[in-house]
Amino acid sequence: xxxxxxxxxxxxxLSFYVTIYVILVALYMVLYRKMYxxxxxxxxxxxxxxxxxxxxxxxxxxxxxxxxxxxxxFLTTEVALxxxxxVARYIPPIRLDFVSQPExxxxxxxxxxxxxxxxxVIGTMYIGCEIVSFMVVGxxxxxxxxxxxxxxxxxxxxxxxxxxxxxLCPLVLFYKMLILKQKFNLFDIIxxxxxxxxxxxxxxxxxxxxxxxxxxxxxxxxxxxxxxxPLKISGIFILVLACFPVLVLSITxxxxxxxxxxxxxxxxxxxxxxxxxxYNDAVMASITEKSFLNYxxxxxxxxxxxNLGFDFTPPQAIGADILxxxxxxxxxxxxxxxxxxxxxxxxxxxxxxxxGFIGTFIGVIRNSFKxxxxxxxxxxxxxxxxxxxxxxxILIDDINIFMNYVFWRTSFLTLSYLASKIIxxxxxxxxxxxxxxxxxxxxx
Numbered sequence: 001x002x003x004x005x006x007x008x009x010x011x012x013x014l015s016f017y018v019t020i021y022v023i024l025v026a027l028y029m030v031l032y033r034k035m036y037x038x039x040x041x042x043x044x045x046x047x048x049x050x051x052x053x054x055x056x057x058x059x060x061x062x063x064x065x066x067x068x069x070x071x072x073x074f075l076t077t078e079v080a081l082x083x084x085x086x087v088a089r090y091i092p093p094i095r096l097d098f099v100s101q102p103e104x105x106x107x108x109x110x111x112x113x114x115x116x117x118x119x120x121v122i123g124t125m126y127i128g129c130e131i132v133s134f135m136v137v138g139x140x141x142x143x144x145x146x147x148x149x150x151x152x153x154x155x156x157x158x159x160x161x162x163x164x165x166x167x168l169c170p171l172v173l174f175y176k177m178l179i180l181k182q183k184f185n186l187f188d189i190i191x192x193x194x195x196x197x198x199x200x201x202x203x204x205x206x207x208x209x210x211x212x213x214x215x216x217x218x219x220x221x222x223x224x225x226x227x228x229x230p231l232k233i234s235g236i237f238i239l240v241l242a243c244f245p246v247l248v249l250s251i252t253x254x255x256x257x258x259x260x261x262x263x264x265x266x267x268x269x270x271x272x273x274x275x276x277x278x279y280n281d282a283v284m285a286s287i288t289e290k291s292f293l294n295y296x297x298x299x300x301x302x303x304x305x306x307n308l309g310f311d312f313t314p315p316q317a318i319g320a321d322i323l324x325x326x327x328x329x330x331x332x333x334x335x336x337x338x339x340x341x342x343x344x345x346x347x348x349x350x351x352x353x354x355x356g357f358i359g360t361f362i363g364v365i366r367n368s369f370k371x372x373x374x375x376x377x378x379x380x381x382x383x384x385x386x387x388x389x390x391x392x393x394i395l396i397d398d399i400n401i402f403m404n405y406v407f408w409r410t411s412f413l414t415l416s417y418l419a420s421k422i423i424x425x426x427x428x429x430x431x432x433x434x435x436x437x438x439x440x441x442x443x444x
Contacts, residue, residue, distance in 0.1 A: 002326055006059065006276060020058060025051040035085050035363070037224070037370070040216035040231065045209065046393040053272025053337055054078075060279060070279040073348055077339040077355040081396070084359020091360070093368040096377065096385055112427065115180070115379050118420035122172045123191040125416065126165035130198045133162045139201050162198075164412045170195050170211060171383055171390075174218040179374045179382065217390050224370040273334040278322045284344060286325045289315040292345035296399045300407025317400060318344070336398035358395045365392055380417045384410065 010017045028051040029044075036043040057074050060066035136158060169191055176182050184192070199210055222228045277283065289295050294302070295315045302312045318341060319333025338358060342351035369389040374382050387409055394402040 002277060003273065006056075006273075009059075009063070017055075017059075021051070021055050024054045024058070027051070028054070031082065032085075034089075037220055038216065038231070040212045041220075042213045042217070042390060043366075043393045045213075046396050049271045049335075050078075050337075050396070053275055053339075056272040056276040057279070060276065066279060067281070069348070070275075070343075073343050073351055074275065074279075074339050076348075076352050077342065080352045080355035081338065081359040084356040084361075085363040087356075088360045088363020088367060091364050091367070093371050094364065096368055096372050096381070114420060114424045115176070117424050117427070118379065118417060119172055119176060120187065121416045121420050121423070122165065122169055123187060125161075125412075126169040126191060127194050129158070129162045129165050130194045133158060133198070160408045161412070164409045166195065166199055167210070167214075167387070167409055168383075168413055168416070170199075170214050171218065171387060174214055175379060175383055175386075178215075178219045178222075179379075214390065217386055221370055221372045221374060225373070272337065274319065274322065274337050274340050277326055277334055278318075278340055283322055283325050287318055287321045287344055289318070289321075290345075291315075295341075295345065296403060299400055299404035300411070315400065318398070336400070338396050338399070341398055341400075358399075362392050362395060365389055380413075384413060387413065 025048060028047050032043070032047045036047060038044070053074075057066065057071065061071060173184070173188055173191060173195075176188070177184065196211075200208060216231065219228060223230050294313075295318075298312065298315055302314060305312060316330065317333060318336045320330040321333070323333035324330045338355055339351065342354040346354055366389055369385060372382070372385060377385075388406065391402065391405045391409070394405060
């Protein structure tokens with residue numbers, strides 16, 4: 001079974017399959033209603049994608065092309081994940097807050113905080129990465145032969161830098177606006193320009209949601225604790241968000257408006273295409289990576305150790321193997337899901353245990369995050385925790401992608417923080433020296 005067969009079959013009996021999809025989305029949204037925090041919680045998008053996965057499994061079963069092993073593995077792992085999230089609600093939250101505030105450089109007129117320097121470091125690094133990306137890769141949105149992943153196929157280090165700072169820069173600016181209640185300066189506005197242009201031209205149909213999700217996550221603890229009012233959502237805003245993926249697909253594929261709408265709809269139905277393409281014995285056997293530890297922990301650490309001379313073979317993404325099986329190429333592929341990854345590496349029962357574990361892990365860190373007081377934690381600590389919670393739902397997709405996200409983004413965040421500390425200490429010592437010299441002159 002492949003995408004073309006799915007599209008043809010669905011379009012032949014559109015009303016039936018649309019009804020099934022709507023029922024599944026409604027079912028998942030109701031089941032997980034106490035797990036996600038609002039429409040702009042990234043978990044909502046993940047839950048919607050899970051409904052798409054359930055649709056693909058239903059489709060295979062309806063077409064009599066689903067082995068019982070895969071059907072029961074999917075059902076039991078879905079139950080295990082949900083159970084883990086429910087169990088997490090009864091586990092006491094982890095205390096993540098500690099008193100640590102940025103210092104201020106001594107001075108009467110021009111007060112420079114450590115956070116100001118941190119913002120400058122993050123912004124400078126991001127703008128530099130974006131300029132290099134434009135020069136090397138170009139504007140992905142207007143490249144018909146590439147997507148936001150394949151465009152960086154031969155530029156892995158650049159991709160690690162650009163994707164990390166594209167996430168970090170908006171997070172830092174949202175922290176400045178929402179937590180510190182500070183106005184943006186000219187440099188911040190320039191950073192926003194690069195962020196908007198860079199993210200919205202990646203060719204990703206959900207790119208615009210990055211800003212919405214980050215904005216929501218950065219202030220959610222304050223919303224939960226009743227310190228600020230919940231976000232109000234207008235119908236026009238929802239319509240704009242809905243039109244964005246249609247616009248992107250129209251540009252990248254050259255389709256007319258109706259064709260783009262139809263294409264987006266088919267993509268929603270097939271958002272679990274890992275099951276559509278991969279729930280097959282021959283496909284499962286074609287997956288090249290056999291070690292779960294290598295697949296899960298190579299991202300980041302494996303790259304560093306390999307560059308230090310250790311002998312590591314990087315694992316190929318499962319989605320790339322599946323794409324290669326069906327279409328003979330590896331420049332992309334369907335996004336893996338925890339069900340599929342765990343079944344391949346850990347077997348039927350191992351997949352159930354793994355699903356329960358990641359459900360509990362995601363639930364615990366999310367429950368701990370919503371009780372966090374942003375005023376009792378340093379800017380670095382709060383941004384770090386927000387970042388981890390923000391990407392935690394990727395565990396429901398693929399642990400390889402999750403570990404890659406966590407390693408590179410937290411590494412660049414930490415390095416930028418350390419650089420800011422060093423620059424701040426230099427400026428502070430220089431300011432102190434000038435202050436002492438001035439006092440001596442005044443005494444004389």
